[in-house]
Amino acid sequence: MKRKIITLVALLLAGFACADVNVNPDKVLGPIKPMNGVNNGPGGPYGLGNSQIRDNFDDYKAAKIPFARTHDAAFSECYGSEHTVDITAIFPDFSKKADDPTAYDFAITDWYLKRIRQMGTEVFFRLGQKIEHHVKKYGIMPPADFKKWAKVCEHIIRHYNEGWADGHQWNIRYWEIWNEADLDVKTWNTNPRTWGGTEQQFFELYTITAKHLKKCFPNLHIGGPALAGNEQWADRFLAHMAKEKVPMDFFSWHIYTTDPKKIAAKSERMRTLADKYGYEKTETILNEWNYIRGWTDDYPYSLKTVHGIKGAAFTAATMIACQNTPVDILMYYDARPETPYNGLFDFYTFQPLPAYYSFYAWSRLAGLGRQVEAKADEEDDLYAVAAKGDDGTLRVMVARYNENDNINRPKNVKIHMANVKDGEVTAHMVSSVKLYSETILSVKNGVASVKLEPNAVVVVEAKL
Incomplete structure (x- = not known):
């Protein structure tokens, strides 16, 4: 003593x-859950004959990242910019028939997804569009024909999982419908960033698409809506889906904060909300999260923090906190090389930053099971x-x-x-x-x- x-x-x-x-x-x-997923794949040379060698392939693969969500891939030159992933990139002319193989441009998206798979990482495919911040909007307006849009999504899935249109047999399991349609509830008709239509229009698009895709692919995970954060909107969304008997394999949501405990608390609320409307067996997936103190004056500080040891500690603390909550999967935003949200890899060299080691450490836990x-x-x-x-x-x-x-x-x-x-x-x-x-x-x-x-x-x- x-x-x-x-x-x-x-x-x-x-x-x-x-x-x-x-x-x-x-x-x-119980099992160690996949708390170490990310948005997007590795960075490296693109195009044929590119001699400017800079990549993070070895480090990305070593981290054994379980999932890479494809949202906002179209911002990255490493992934093919505006020619990759988004529906308007793959099916650029909506006047063409949905079952016409010549109407689709899969080339660069094929190349990008192949690179993710080469890392040993599973693709989590977001069906929809990147966020649009500019004065003119291009891909975020409601499709002219919701049923046709659903059929386009169907043929994209057939390309990657059934070999349609000189495609592949990749068994991509997760398919997410749209992204953050709740972000601009008050400004959808003046300055939308993710959905330039009404709430009811989005509910209709989601309903039609989810039912169609689940009918075509009963064994795949079809879900969404990649909630930006409006929990009242989420309540109305789930109420509508339950009323229309829409199948939902996963319910996805986002949060940016400085407090891992707030993230853990929200995961409890999202689970409770899904259960409230009869989706007890539906996975809840947090597929955008990161450290953000504020979006205005504190924004530069936030991005600086993401790249440093404090960002690494926040990342590890969030993974640990969420391991003990009902959330099923986490996907950090973002591993995309050009974004300031990337706390894993340096912008100039693609070498690991402190937060990378939080992901690497988690893979070491997951390896034990x-x-x-x-x-x-x-x-x-x-x-x-x-x-x-x-x-x-x-x-x-x-x-x-x-x-x-x-x-x-x-x-x-x-x-x-x-x-x-x-x-x-x-x-x-x-x-x-x-x-x-x-x-x-x-x-x-x-x-x-x-x-x-x-x-x-x-x-x-x-x-x-």
């Missing part, structure tokens, strides 16, 4: 705060998750995240790991001075201690 008191006093005098993480490898909670109990002290800034494998490997991921930039004291975190023998364990640290750097920690009485900066991530690996 005397020695513990002396140690505690010494830490306090040294300016350290203290916290505990308790890991119980015997208590299995089973989540086991890990509880951090009831403090605002500490998040913990653990997993074990059949070979007795235990990995514990701890993130310390602080939105308050005035917090600067390090924290001594004691990780209590039941059934781990005394000796040494390997740890990998992500901090202001380390990028997944390996270090050795001593274990005594099943406890390993590590010092964490206000924003940092550590992964500890031990044998049971």
Whole structure:
């Protein structure tokens, strides 16, 4: 007791705060979920004979990213710009017949999706259009014929999954209808960015498309609507879908914030909302999220944060927080090379940034398969998750995240790991001075201690 008191006093005098993480490898909670999905694929050379070599293929593949959603791919020159993914890119002349193979231009989208698949990543295909911020709108207006639009989507799916129109047998499972139709509820007829029609028009388009696609492809996951954030709109949307008996394999939604706990809380609300309208078996998928303090004056600060260690800590903390909520899949926005939202890869070199290692660390957990109990002290800034494998490997991921930039004291975190023998364990640290750097920690009485900066991530690996 005397020695513990002396140690505690010494830490306090040294300016350290203290916290505990308790890991119980015997208590299995379920699978490690795919919290490390992203929007979009790797960046690299494009076109034939391009000698300007710059890519992130090896690092992207090493992160074992489970899903890449294709929204906003048309902004990226690496992916084919305006010639890729969007419905208006693949089927540019809406006056042509939906079942005419010559009406479709799949070339660059084929090339882009093939590159994603080469990474070992599953394509999550968004059927619709990129966001449009300019004074003139091109692809976000309601289609002239909703039934025909649904048939166009059908033939795109047939191309990628059934080989139609010199296509492929790629078994792309997830198909999402549109993106953020709720974003401009008040300005849809003056300055829309994602949907230039009324709410009821979108409900009709979704209803027709979902029913048609589910009839054609009963084994695929058809869903949406990629909710921007308007929960009242979401309630009306789900009420309409339930009334019209529209099948929905997944309900997708978005959030941008500075607080992982707010994301976790919203995942609970989205699950409750889907259940309210009879969609208890429908997956809930958060497929756009990132750190944003504000969209105006704080916007530059937000983007700078995304690229740094604070962004990495926020990313890891969000993954950990959501692992313990009902949300089924997460997809970070964005891995697209040219966007300032990309906290994974540097704009100029495509080399990994700090947040990349949060994704890499999560893949190491997912590789073990089973989540086991890990509880951090009831403090605002500490998040913990653990997993074990059949070979007795235990990995514990701890993130310390602080939105308050005035917090600067390090924290001594004691990780209590039941059934781990005394000796040494390997740890990998992500901090202001380390990028997944390996270090050795001593274990005594099943406890390993590590010092964490206000924003940092550590992964500890031990044998049971």
